[in-house]
Amino acid sequence: MVDARIEMMPENWLENAGKRLKQAWLVLIAATLLAALALLAQSPAYLVVLGWLLLVLSVLTMPIARTVEREVPQPVVSEVEPLDTLKVTGAAFAAIDxxxxxxGPDGGIVETxxxxxxxxxxxxxxxHLSARLRSPxxxxxxxxxxxxxxxxxxxHSERLPSERVYxxxxxxxxxxDGEQRLYALSFRDISDLRSMDRMRSDFVANASHELRTPLASLRGFIETLMGPAKSDLAAHERFLGIMLDQxxxxxxxxxxxxxxxxxxLKSHIAPDQRxxxxxxxxxxxxxxxxxxxxxxxxxxxxxPEGKVEVIGDRDELVQVVENLIENACKYGQEGKTVDVHLKRDETDTVEFSVVDxxxxxxxxxxxRLTERFYRVSVADSRSKKGTGLGLAIVKHILTRHRARLIVKSELGKGTTFTVRF
Structure with a gap:
């Protein structure tokens, strides 16, 4: 914006100049009378003349006042097309995730x-809201x-199509006008927070239980060996074998x-080996x-023949393959066979599968198979010396490798675990 200042001479400037001239003549007359009085009072002549000259010069050099009018700068307003408030509000409402x-005041749905x-x-x-949400x-x-x-x-919890907590x-x-006529009903999804809380509490409970059980067993056998079976060599051999297992x-x-x-700790660091x-x-x-x-x-x-390379950490990939094949042998024992497949397709996707x-x-x-300490059958898992952490380890390794674990199972026919890189 340009700040413009414009000096303008008023239309009645002649009238003002005339007034100023009349004032100047009156001052001169007054100065002359004062000088005459000073002479009559026997003041030094040179001071009287000097004073009179100063008064005359000051009057003669007095500028004629000019009234200056300054144009008040006006802000420059650019012409912008006004926004459609309703459209903006509607778009913002739709963008809320x-x-x-x-x-409405009757509980009817006005907008979603x-x-x-x-x-x-x-x-x-x-x-009406009750026609769709039946939560009391x-x-x-x-x-x-x-x-x-x-x-x-x-x-509030929703069970279908999947369990969600809000x-x-x-x-x-x-x-x-100050009256409250509409009501905003919002739902904040906290399903992940609840799941994490459940997993954390389950982890602490399960870890404590898994450690406490063998410790109790060890303590019991040690007390037996130190007491009633102190001299029983056969009991020593049997109990020491159990203690070793625990x-x-x-x-x-x-x-x-x-x-x-x-x-x-290193889940955010992608591996870089071939x-x-x-x-x-x-x-x-x-x-x-x-x-x-x-x-x-x-x-x-x-x-396949030849190389099938992926970017990864060799030791961690050994853990993945070992866990999946070992689980297939243990839990698919009834089928007597385990098939291990490895292939690379035309899109350069590598798939490793274990089928029991x-x-x-x-x-x-x-x-829930990849949750820590989660077991389909606790008794079956313990009898096969499982810790309940194998698939959780597999999941964490594959997450670091930017790979996916896909599980397909059919009762009575077996299970397929597929790792897709």
Whole structure:
């Protein structure tokens, strides 16, 4: 913006100049009379003349005042097309990623955003909230807020299509005239927080239980050897064998816990080695052959010729392959065979699969298989010397390798674990 200052001479400047001249003549006359009086009072002549000259000069050099008018600068307003407030508000409402339902004073649905439609299905305008959300807690909360005008919130769970947990909150929306006629019902998804809390508490409880059981067993056998069986050599041999098994179980558990801790510390660091999976899988198969023979299971390899390389950490990938093949041999023992497949497709995707023909896994257990200490059958897992952490370790390793674990199972037909790089 340009700041313009313009000096303008007023139209009546002649009239003002005339007034100033009249004033100047009056001053001159007054100065002359004062000089005459000073002479009569016998003042020095040179002081009288000097004073008179100064007065005359000051009057003669007095400028004629000019009235200056300055133009007041006006702000430059650019012409901008006014925004459509309703459109902007509607777009902002639709962009909210949490479900929001606007209710009228009768509990009818006035407006919803896409997140609400996705979470709760088809919400029809004008339909009463109770026709879609049948939660007594939410309906009571809405009714209470409409009566008191105070915000409320409760925790709400949805079971279908999957279990979700929300913090449902309702708050009145003041209208322009001060009356509260609309209500905003919002839902904040806290499913992940609840899942993490459950996993954390389960982990502490399970870890304590898994360590306490072998410790109690060890303590009991030690007390027996120090007491009633102090001189019984046969009991010594039998009890020491059991104690060794319990100590080995504790050692495996501690090793697995340390492995999980190390994996979590470096989960954000992607591996940078090139690993050939063909010899790696062959090495794991050879190391597990004694276990497979003991269980009566035969491992069949279906590996391509040449190299099949992925970016990864060799030791961690050995853990993944070992865990999956060992689990297939233990829990798919009834099928007597385990098939190991490795292939690379035309899109350069590498897939490693382990297939057993065991009893299979019920569908409700499949999503939780990679949780720490989660077991489909606790007794079966312990009898096979499992710690309940194997698949959790596999999940953490594959997350670091930016790979996916896919589980497909059918009761009575077996289970397939697929790692996709």
């Amino acid at each position: 949490m479900p929001v339902i606007v209710l 955003n896409p997140a609400a439609q996705k979470a709760f299905g088809d919400l029809i305008r004008g339909q 807690g939410i309906l009571d909360m809405v009714r209470d807020t409409m009566q008191t005008g105070q915000p409320n919130q409760i925790e 913090v449902a909150r309702i708050k009145p929306i003041p209208s322009m 100590a080995t179980r504790m050692s495996r558990l501690v090793d697995d816990l340390l492995s999980l801790s190390r994996l979590e 690993v050939d999976l063909v010899p790696l899988i062959g090495h794991v198969r050879d190391s597990l052959s004694p276990l497979a023979d003991e269980l009566g299971v035969e491992i069949f390899m279906h590996l 023909r065991g009893p299979g896994i019920p569908a409700e257990h499949v999503p």
